[in-house]
Structure formats: C-alpha cells, structure tokens
Amino acid sequence: MVGLPARGKSFISQKSKYIESIKTFMWSIILTIFKSVVRYLSWLSIKAKSFNVGSYRRQNHKHPDAEFFDIRNKEGWQKRQEAAEQAVTDMMNWFSDEQGVVAILDATNATRERRDWILRLCRENSIEPMFLESWCDDEKIIKKNILDVKATSPDYEGLNQEDAYEDFLKRIAKYEENYEPLDEIASKDLTFVKLINVSQQVIINKIETYLESRIVYYVMNLHIKPRCIYLSRHGESMYNLEGKIGGNADLSERGFQYAKKLPELVKQLAGDDHQKLTVWTSTLVRTQQTAEHLPYNQLQWKALDELDAGACDGLTYEEIERKFPDDFKQRDENKYEYRYRGGESYRDVVIRLEPIIMELERQENILIITHQAVLRCIYAYFMNVPQEESPWMSIPLHTLIKLEPRAYSTLVQRLKADIPAVSTYKERGTSRLGEIEDANNKSKHLITGEPVSADHPLAIK
Amino acid sequence: MSAIDSDDDIQSSTQIQQPKLPGNYSARISDRWSQQNRRDSINSTTIDGVHSKLSLDHIFPAQLYSTESGRLFHAGQVLIVLVGLPARGKTHLAVSITRYLRWLGVKTHPFHVGDYRRAVYKNFEDDIPQDYFSAVPKTEIGIKLRQKVLKDCLDGISNFFEIEKGQVAIYDALNALPKDRLDLQNEFGSKGIKVLFIESIVDDDELLARNVANAASSPDYIGWNPKQAKEDYINRIKTNAPIYIKMNEGNEDESALSFIKFINFGDRLIMNNSQYGYLINRIVFFLMNSKIKNGCVYFARCGKSDLDKYIDDEELNKSGLEFSEKLSSKLLNHVSKRKKLEKKPSFVNVVMAGGNHNLLGQSGTTNKQSIHPPFLSAYTNSHSNLNSNFNSNTNSANQSTDNLNIKHKIRQPPTADGSSEDSFVVWTATRKRTSSTANPFRQKGITVRERYQLNQLNPGEVADMTQDEIKSQFPDEYEQDLNDPYHHRYPRAESYHDLAVRMEPLLLEMERMSGDILIIAHESVLAVLYGYLMACSCYDIPSLKFPRNEIVEISYTPYENVARRIVMDDVEP
Structure with missing residues (x-):
C-alpha cells in the first residue's frame, strides 16, 4: 500500500446507503418522505428503491388485528420477523445484483435488537446505514396522523372508520410497549436523523457524504400542506x-x-x-x-x-x-x-x-x-x-x-x-x-x- | 419535513413590487441591474472580499432578483448569534456562512467583536485590561471596555438592519451566558428580526488543538511569536471555560429559542425550534457540508484546439495535448512539494513515487465517458466488494445483540470523492477539450469527474463571432453588454449571472472536499468560481483573467481565503 494511511483503501468501492425508518405513530409523514426520496433520487439517476416490510407481511396476513402486533403473540411475532427477513434479503440482493445505491427499508424497527441486527447485516456487506426516526409525544400531532393513516393504509381496506381507528390505537399501544427510541448517546457513531415532534427538534448525526446531506436537505424542504x-x-x-x-x-x-x-x-x-x-x-x-x-x-x-x-x-x-x-x-x-x-x-x-x-x-x-x-x-x-x-x-x-x-x-x-x-x-x-x-x-x-x-x-x- | 407553517416564505410575499412591465418582474433583465450608480467594485480582486462593506444596493453573483427593500422577499431578516468558547471556529463559521449567503444574493455581514475591540485599541499589546477577555470582567476598566465594545458591535448590527438594507447579520462573539442570549432575543425579536443561535461545541481534542494552532493566523497575533500567541490564546479559553454555560443547559427559558448546536464541526447538528425558513434550511445544508479545510482549490484552463470554436466542441490539437502534459507535471510537483512542507500525506505523493494506483483504488479513473450527473458519479459505480453470496443470516435476530461483534462496531469508511485529506480529485466540464486536458491525470490513476455544471458560458447567437462582428450585427446588445457584462444576456445566451446560478449546486460539494481539487474549465467558469471563493463583486467577475500559463491556487484560513498564481514558464499565455 506504499505508505498510504489505512483509510486510503476506502476508495475502493462506492458503497450504498440505506435509510431505515423507525416509525412511531408518524406513518403518513414517513410515507411521504420515503416516497418522495425514492422519486427524487431515481429522477437524478441514483438507483433507489423502497422495501416495505408491511407489504411482505400483507402477502400472508391481509388485515391483521392489533393482537397480531402484540410482542407476546408468538405467531404474530414470527410472521413479522419472517417478513422483515424476506425484505432484507431482497434488499441485499438488489444491492449486489442490480447495483442499487440507496435502499429504503420501510419498517417499524422499533427495538434496539432489531436495529442492531440490521446494522450488523449492513456492515457485513460494506454498507453504512442511515437511520431516520420520527419521534413524537405531542398528542395533537399523533391524533392527526392516525386520522390520515386510517384513511389510507391498505391494512384497513374495507373496514369501517371507527373500527379502524380503535384498532389502530390498540396497535400503537402494542408498539409503545416495547418501543426503544434511538439513543442519542449510544448511537453517536451511527448516521441518523431524528425528527422530534415533526420539526420542533431535529438531530442530524454523522453526515459523511454530500449525497446524505442532499437527502437531508431535501427532506427538510418537503412539506405536507396540500397544494397543486x-x-x-x-x-x-x-x-x-x-x-x-x-x-x-x-x-x-x-x-x-x-x-x-x-x-x-x-x-x-x-x-x-x-x-x-x-x-x-x-x-x-x-x-x-x-x-x-x-x-x-x-x-x-x-x-x-x-x-x-x-x-x-x-x-x-x-x-x-x-x-x-x-x-x-x-x-x-x-x-x-x-x-x-x-x-x-x-x-x-x-x-x-x-x-x-x-x-x-x-x-x-x-x-x-x-x-x-x-x-x-x-x-x-x-x-x-x-x-x-x-x-x-x-x-x-x-x-x-x-x-x-x-x-x-x-x-x-x-x-x-x-x-x-x-x-x-x-x-x-x-x-x-x-x-x-x-x-x-x-x-x-x-x-x-x-x-x-x-x-x-x-x-x- | 415541516408540517408547521414556516414563518417567512409565502405569507410575506405582499412585499413584492408589482411588475412594471407585464410578464416579468425578475430584475435580471430589467435595467435596475445596470444603472451606473449601482456599481460597486469590491476594492481588490486579489484579496478575499468577504469582509468588505457593501453599498446599499449591492448585487450579488447568484442573486435571483432584487426588491426595493434590497432583501429577498421570501426570507425575513435574520440575526445569527454565534455562541461558544474561543477556538470553536466561530470566526470561520461567520466568514464561510457570509460567503455562501452573499453569493446566493442575501445581504449578509459578519460582525466580529474582535474587529470592534481592535478599533478601540489599535495595538493588541497596548493597555487592554486582561480581564476584558473574560465574559464577566472583574475590574471597572475591564467592565467598561467590554460594555463599550459590545455596544459598538451591536450598534453596527442595528445600523446594518435599519439603514443598510441588511438581511442577515452574523454576530461573532462569545455570548457565553443565558442572560446575554435572552437579551439578544428580546432586543432583536421585538424588532421583528428572527434570531437564530448557532452554538459551536468542540469536545474532540484533536479538532480543538487544530483550531488553537490556527489562531496564530488571527489578526490579533500579527507579528507575535507563534508560541506566545498560542499561550495567550489558551489563556483566553481558560478564563472563559468555567463561566460558559451551554445553550438550554442552565436556563429553561432558552428552550424557546431557535438554535442549532453544531457539534465537532458537523459531526452532529441539533436543531431546536428552527422551523425551516428558506434561509435556515440553506444554512443547515451548508453546515452539513462545511469543513475546516486543509486542502486547496486549483484552477486551470483547458488546452487549445485547432479552430477554438464553441459549436464544434473540438478535441485538443497537438499544442493542447502538450499543454495537458505540462499542466499535470507542474501541478503535481507543486502539490507534492506543498504536502511535504506541511508534512502531510497525499495521494499525489503516491502517484509521484510511481505507486501502484490500481491498488489505491481511486475508482472511476477509467470512466472517461462519465455521463453521470452532479455528485452522483461517485455513487454509480458498482459495489465491487459487496458480498454477492449474501446470506441474510436469518437466525441472528434471535441472538443476544448486546455484544455486537467488534467488526460490526466499526463504521464503514466514507467512500465519496475527497472525503480524506490526502485525496486529490480533478473536475472538468463535459466538453471535449476540457475533459481531454485531464487525461494525463487519469493515466496516473487520479479520479477525474466530468461535471455538466462546469460547461462554459453558453454564448447563444453570438457564438464564435468576433467583437467586431457582434458590434455590427447586434449593435444594441453590444452596448448593453458593455454597460453590464455580468447580467447582460445575448440572444439565447447565458449571462455570467445565469452561469453562477447554474453552478450553485457544485459549491457545497466543493466545500465538502477535505483534500485538494483541481478544476479545469473555461475562463468564464473559473471567473465565477473564483468570484465565489474570493467574494468578488459581480462587476469584477467578467473581467477576471485566467491566462493559460497560470494555475490559480486558493487556500483557506479561518479569517479569509488566499489566492496566488503559479506560473508555467514554458506555456504561452
């Protein structure tokens, strides 16, 4: 290596990034971000794709009730795990077979264990992931989001509005039980963006490439006000x-x-x-x-x-x-x-x-x-x-x-x-x-x- | 992602002047640009103009339009208050944000408290009471002096907002205590000026040591012995460290302020109540890419072709090819010497030593026909070391994860161009002559990127015409061009202004590069980039000259950028 410092080797490959959602009650916002980011990058010829764990899970469980999302529900947990594994496998294959550049793993990823699992898989494949968390404890914002989601989520197709709303509240409660927010201190070496109460506080950590900064800047410019x-x-x-x-x-x-x-x-x-x-x-x-x-x-x-x-x-x-x-x-x-x-x-x-x-x-x-x-x-x-x-x-x-x-x-x-x-x-x-x-x-x-x-x-x- | 109404964009559009001519109020083509009395040349084109005082109606290189108020209509007035101990790069931040915002057309001025103190005490060693440098001086004379200097500085800011049509003022002082900050919010907030605090926190010792070493270049220490300068500076840090209270950590009232914590120079940014106005978004985007740079930017022209025609997009001729060889050997020798003097490693030195560059893996070097768009080319190569026999490791989620394997704890190294200080990257236009001028660099294994944005000013209908031909065929246009060469646009051509707007996305990518970068482009492009780095007035940019026999080197210091020219003896100008 002719005396070059070790990091010189890092030029060898151009690695992919992927963004991972840790969704908490913020589906509609996250959805808008993910859809838009994929569209924006694809338009700029950066190969981007979203892998939605929910849609893998839906292949077998079209309209699960809230119990399905209880951590104590063994069957439900296993089905969700299988869906996540399938999504991640497809994502890694997409990186290697189709030279993908930015993949978005669209899932709840609510526990630290799950996130560590993903981190490990990524780094084994020379990918440095970027996490995106939308965290919210403002009741008003949560309510508004639930209303948006129950109107749009495929999980509630054909269900009457009130039942959907009730079920959704329960599902959130199940998630809440074992949700572990991204720890800002323990995660100091990870690349992440954390949006707290939409935009009251934003933490941007370890942005190391221009592309990442461009994605963050783009996300900051998005808004969800209706317009034409x-x-x-x-x-x-x-x-x-x-x-x-x-x-x-x-x-x-x-x-x-x-x-x-x-x-x-x-x-x-x-x-x-x-x-x-x-x-x-x-x-x-x-x-x-x-x-x-x-x-x-x-x-x-x-x-x-x-x-x-x-x-x-x-x-x-x-x-x-x-x-x-x-x-x-x-x-x-x-x-x-x-x-x-x-x-x-x-x-x-x-x-x-x-x-x-x-x-x-x-x-x-x-x-x-x-x-x-x-x-x-x-x-x-x-x-x-x-x-x-x-x-x-x-x-x-x-x-x-x-x-x-x-x-x-x-x-x-x-x-x-x-x-x-x-x-x-x-x-x-x-x-x-x-x-x-x-x-x-x-x-x-x-x-x-x-x-x-x-x-x-x-x-x- | 903002769901909360941003305060300053659309609503305030009532300020817009209704167009006098139907169809357009963009001042780009109106004659407001070219009135003689609006011209102000910033003193010199060889000295960084970022600190120069601006005239009332100053027009900036990439400014999109002008208004009677002199401000961008969709962004209100902002006071940026820097917060932090000495050696946290505050001055660097003030200067680089000013440079970027001015370029975008925002009337911005840095107010360094040190400049106001120096105005009171011409000579640093004179009788400044030593406790002046404490945020809380003890002696009567120290208190008085501190009050006077801060007052002068704040008066300067008020004046800038009220009389000089200023839009963004950057207040570069310690602002060490919650009371100082809340007072500023009250004083300026009540005048309808938005106050944004940027607190620079450095807890990385290496970064800190570097900043302390840089302090010797501060205007305070001109003529000092570097060792003494360093000691004096460390003393200032020591005085204030026990007094200083971080934002939102001592006084609950501060949680209502808009602030950005800028930690270890961009390693982490925490934004609080900074709801995304246009300017704040821009500033955050800038902060994500801002580096304290050690590398330099080099400018060179391309070699010649036979007819030198614009439309034909010709290849280099023999003399052009020779030029490309001379350029590469001259510059690589220069960089190599510079790096050895600085005692820093460089990819260039590896190249010069005849290292096996394939192994060094600056990728994309053979990608001659790179057609990829901006900042993307670095990401569109294949993932050569991605394990194609990927095993999703399906059971591993069941394992205990508290002990991530050591290899999983290490971040993947960043792979974008210029992410390390020893890198050397070449950018060229996509036109054949410029791209081919970089061939000798490619052959040595150096990364060369073709960038569409670096293509020369499009001359439109006057392409390949002589001045006399233009004068006789477009007499009116010719007159207008003489009157305002920066904004005037020949039929279907680009003006310098258009070129500046087109290149804007490249600037941050350039800011991000830690190592050296060479830009090979047409004179018009170099003029505009030079205009950004040296904060030139737009009235000077069209007349900047970049002869073929000179390579321009621009290096960075916290207070200003420095340009010098390296002459190639055996090349015709």
Whole structure:
C-alpha cells in the first residue's frame, strides 16, 4: 500500500446507503418522505428503491388485528420477523445484483435488537446505514396522523372508520410497549436523523457524504400542506408552425389566443386556490407571451429554458436528418442520453432543473409555463416516469395540466383549451411531425392518458 | 419535513413590487441591474472580499432578483448569534456562512467583536485590561471596555438592519451566558428580526488543538511569536471555560429559542425550534457540508484546439495535448512539494513515487465517458466488494445483540470523492477539450469527474463571432453588454449571472472536499468560481483573467481565503 494511511483503501468501492425508518405513530409523514426520496433520487439517476416490510407481511396476513402486533403473540411475532427477513434479503440482493445505491427499508424497527441486527447485516456487506426516526409525544400531532393513516393504509381496506381507528390505537399501544427510541448517546457513531415532534427538534448525526446531506436537505424542504402544481407549455409559436426546433420565436396567432384564454383555464382548474398562485416562466419570449395575461406574481428562470439543440437549433427534423444523419439516428436510439452537438441532452436538463425541483418542493401553488422537453422532465419527477420513457411522452400544446401530490400517489387532471395547434410530437424513426395512431409507443400517452394498457405501472386510472 | 407553517416564505410575499412591465418582474433583465450608480467594485480582486462593506444596493453573483427593500422577499431578516468558547471556529463559521449567503444574493455581514475591540485599541499589546477577555470582567476598566465594545458591535448590527438594507447579520462573539442570549432575543425579536443561535461545541481534542494552532493566523497575533500567541490564546479559553454555560443547559427559558448546536464541526447538528425558513434550511445544508479545510482549490484552463470554436466542441490539437502534459507535471510537483512542507500525506505523493494506483483504488479513473450527473458519479459505480453470496443470516435476530461483534462496531469508511485529506480529485466540464486536458491525470490513476455544471458560458447567437462582428450585427446588445457584462444576456445566451446560478449546486460539494481539487474549465467558469471563493463583486467577475500559463491556487484560513498564481514558464499565455 506504499505508505498510504489505512483509510486510503476506502476508495475502493462506492458503497450504498440505506435509510431505515423507525416509525412511531408518524406513518403518513414517513410515507411521504420515503416516497418522495425514492422519486427524487431515481429522477437524478441514483438507483433507489423502497422495501416495505408491511407489504411482505400483507402477502400472508391481509388485515391483521392489533393482537397480531402484540410482542407476546408468538405467531404474530414470527410472521413479522419472517417478513422483515424476506425484505432484507431482497434488499441485499438488489444491492449486489442490480447495483442499487440507496435502499429504503420501510419498517417499524422499533427495538434496539432489531436495529442492531440490521446494522450488523449492513456492515457485513460494506454498507453504512442511515437511520431516520420520527419521534413524537405531542398528542395533537399523533391524533392527526392516525386520522390520515386510517384513511389510507391498505391494512384497513374495507373496514369501517371507527373500527379502524380503535384498532389502530390498540396497535400503537402494542408498539409503545416495547418501543426503544434511538439513543442519542449510544448511537453517536451511527448516521441518523431524528425528527422530534415533526420539526420542533431535529438531530442530524454523522453526515459523511454530500449525497446524505442532499437527502437531508431535501427532506427538510418537503412539506405536507396540500397544494397543486400546474404545468403548461407555451402557446403555439411561429417555429412550431414551421416545424423548427429551438429558437426564440414569437407566438402564432393561435398561440396568442391560448395566452388570452389561459387565465380562465387556470381559474377553472384551480378553483379558489388560484389567488395563491405564483407563475414561473423561462427566459424565452414565447413563455412570457403566454403568461402575459395572468394576474399573478411571476418569476423568470433561466433553468426553465428549452433543451438547447446546439448545432441543430432552428432546423426542422427533416433538415437534421439530412445534415446530421448519424446524430439523428443516435438520438432516436437513446434520447435521454443523446447530447446535441454543442447543446444539451435530457440528462443535462434534469441536472439544471434540480434546484427548481428543490424550490418547488418548498413552495405551495405554482404554475409553470415552459417547454416540451423541460415539461417532460418535471412531469417525470412528479409521476416517477423512467428515463427511457420520459423523452417520448406526448405533451400537446394548449393544454393545462394539474398535479396534486398525495401520500400514496399524485393525481393528474388535464384541461384542453379549445384552440387548435400543430403537433410537435416526433415518433421514433421518422422526421415527420405528428402522432401516428397505431405506433407501438406506450410512453407517448403517459400524460394524455389515452390508450395505455391498464396493467402498465404508469397507466392513469 | 415541516408540517408547521414556516414563518417567512409565502405569507410575506405582499412585499413584492408589482411588475412594471407585464410578464416579468425578475430584475435580471430589467435595467435596475445596470444603472451606473449601482456599481460597486469590491476594492481588490486579489484579496478575499468577504469582509468588505457593501453599498446599499449591492448585487450579488447568484442573486435571483432584487426588491426595493434590497432583501429577498421570501426570507425575513435574520440575526445569527454565534455562541461558544474561543477556538470553536466561530470566526470561520461567520466568514464561510457570509460567503455562501452573499453569493446566493442575501445581504449578509459578519460582525466580529474582535474587529470592534481592535478599533478601540489599535495595538493588541497596548493597555487592554486582561480581564476584558473574560465574559464577566472583574475590574471597572475591564467592565467598561467590554460594555463599550459590545455596544459598538451591536450598534453596527442595528445600523446594518435599519439603514443598510441588511438581511442577515452574523454576530461573532462569545455570548457565553443565558442572560446575554435572552437579551439578544428580546432586543432583536421585538424588532421583528428572527434570531437564530448557532452554538459551536468542540469536545474532540484533536479538532480543538487544530483550531488553537490556527489562531496564530488571527489578526490579533500579527507579528507575535507563534508560541506566545498560542499561550495567550489558551489563556483566553481558560478564563472563559468555567463561566460558559451551554445553550438550554442552565436556563429553561432558552428552550424557546431557535438554535442549532453544531457539534465537532458537523459531526452532529441539533436543531431546536428552527422551523425551516428558506434561509435556515440553506444554512443547515451548508453546515452539513462545511469543513475546516486543509486542502486547496486549483484552477486551470483547458488546452487549445485547432479552430477554438464553441459549436464544434473540438478535441485538443497537438499544442493542447502538450499543454495537458505540462499542466499535470507542474501541478503535481507543486502539490507534492506543498504536502511535504506541511508534512502531510497525499495521494499525489503516491502517484509521484510511481505507486501502484490500481491498488489505491481511486475508482472511476477509467470512466472517461462519465455521463453521470452532479455528485452522483461517485455513487454509480458498482459495489465491487459487496458480498454477492449474501446470506441474510436469518437466525441472528434471535441472538443476544448486546455484544455486537467488534467488526460490526466499526463504521464503514466514507467512500465519496475527497472525503480524506490526502485525496486529490480533478473536475472538468463535459466538453471535449476540457475533459481531454485531464487525461494525463487519469493515466496516473487520479479520479477525474466530468461535471455538466462546469460547461462554459453558453454564448447563444453570438457564438464564435468576433467583437467586431457582434458590434455590427447586434449593435444594441453590444452596448448593453458593455454597460453590464455580468447580467447582460445575448440572444439565447447565458449571462455570467445565469452561469453562477447554474453552478450553485457544485459549491457545497466543493466545500465538502477535505483534500485538494483541481478544476479545469473555461475562463468564464473559473471567473465565477473564483468570484465565489474570493467574494468578488459581480462587476469584477467578467473581467477576471485566467491566462493559460497560470494555475490559480486558493487556500483557506479561518479569517479569509488566499489566492496566488503559479506560473508555467514554458506555456504561452
């Protein structure tokens, strides 16, 4: 080792982290955090996955009663242990077989014994875990959380509300009996984040990498106040009419009509919320013209500008196919990674959008008026659309989209303005614009919600 | 995760000026940026500007917009009160938080009580009553002096908030007693200013010894013999240690205060009642990554290509390739010498000794086509030592766990780039010339990361045009550019300001690096990064020059950063 200190060896592998929940009465908050963290990391191309012990357990015990969670219930305890082991086994296999980077073990992990067991397994596999505990002794917060959970947990599907509530109180009492909070002194060498009464006190211990700090920062910016995000492309532009990409063209006549109609569409879709809106646009003329009749505060972001097509800027797809045939083909083969000569790729756009996403998580009601590629990336973040699919989604002009993030999923609504516009959609393998009806392309309809087979994971129901 | 309403973001948006022009009130393109009288150049671009006094309407490099009040509309006024004994890195915290917040566009100023004391007593050895340095002086003259100095400093803070349009003031003093702190909360809280305490606690002896050693660089000890300086400083610690009461440990009233306990420089953070306003989130994010650094940041240009065109994204030509070799040997020699002088180990020395770098395992070195996004590239390699024959050890949960095996008690070592002080990492843009300039480093087994954010300023429609061509084809734009080269944006181009905003996510990653880092990039990118590290005014950034024959070295001290230039004799500028 040529005289290098021992820790120099630590460069050999890039290790994975995983976050573990110690949930105490805070299901809905933890759930929001975990779901969001997985979505955020996946969107940034960090392979992330959540392993929920409850769903393993549910495979055999769909609707267990509170007795099941009594520590003295041998059968119940064993079933839960088996579920945890199965989840952990799958998680470790996922790390090694699929090169996972961040796994989330979503379980109660209420005892020190259980946590030590996990710690031991992780370190044997060269993983340094990060624990996340949400601890609460504020009655009001607990009550609110129970109300949220009984409405959403699959354990109580089909049960009447009062019974569910009663049972849930009992289950909490069972957990409470043997719950051992993370000891701040004994755990001083562990990486952990402890949230006490939501945010009254927060302890952040041994954050050793930038990625961990980024996750903590992201979690701090999340909030669970209800809010909606509205998305729209700019109105039809002169370049759209000519089939050209890029540029900084003005709106077409129909584009200006859309701009005029937009305030009405917003009111229709947002209802009473519309007064609390802030509008974000790009720095390009066409998004500002689209926003000009909106009576809300407006902010311009350079990061919302359209994907830069570099040397292909201002060309039609036919011209690109003629002038740069190889590039044209390469882009169709891997649209997410392909970087235009002197321009950007979808991946580049995602990188520059990251601060926008962070700010968006902090904010409440926002209307974003931007461009096709940028909108695809933002939509992909909220709807967890994989990279291979997101660049192929069809996002028609003159349509307002509403996203409503909820604990278990994000709801989508669309409102089409009754103003015709050209299609700017290009199918794979052709330079012609327009959607081909029978093209074998599932990704296309992710937003329009039209013909996607019902079993597709992203199908809109 | 905040369920509690954050106090300062959305509600206060009533302060926003309604846009005068439809569609946009972002001051980025309005002419408010470029008025002549708003320009203020911070005295010098070669001296760290982090302590410079700011004019009323100062505009910061990555500021997103400006308001009449001069403050960010979604973040109220904050007084950050530092708490802690001497040698707890308070000054370093004050300075580095100021640098970061200023960059983000928050008008921030550090108020070091030492500066106010020095204003009263020009010469340190003069007749300062020795008990002045105690939080509770005993002699009459000591009490008077202490009162006067603290009052001057607090007056300076009030003035900053009330007259100078300040947004964040950082009060760098001992603040050793609960009474001191509660008084500050009362005084400033009643004016609608949020008070956030940051208490630096160090109980790690090695860290403490390091901080004491750094104290010799304090302005107090200029011209002192280092040994005496150290003794004097230790004396100040000894005087105050018995008096000092930690936050929330002596007076119950303190539990209502907003405070962050910053323990052993980021090892642990405890936040109390700090409900997540924008600024506080940012500060915590910064604190999680802040290090007392021993490493340096180096800047270098890339080699040349044949036509030097922007659009073509050319490869290096022969002279460019030669340049890349010269750069690597010059810099590695320099770092190696520096490290030997400091008597510290370095990966570079291993490389220079011809060590077997494959074994050293700075991973990712052959990953020439690294396409991975920010901070992620370090995490996307495969887990080479993850045991693929994983055994879930199913019965082990039944075993007694009180005795974790010794090997289970040891943390897995951190593996991200730059996590150890002996590391040396190179960052380049994704453009071909810059990335290829790093090839000689790759060949030596040094980690090279391509970072999209380091790509040069996008020149938009004036790409590859000469000044004369721009002048004749875009006469109006040309005029505007001369008027405000930092904020002006040619059609579809990025301004320097856009570039600064784009690079912001890299800054903390850079702060986190304990070892040395070399950044090879275009002049525009280096100017902006230099602007961050040396706290330059945005009016100076566009004219900063980074000739090819110079490598810039920036090193850190608690009070300020220091830049110097290393000349490569056999390279054309």
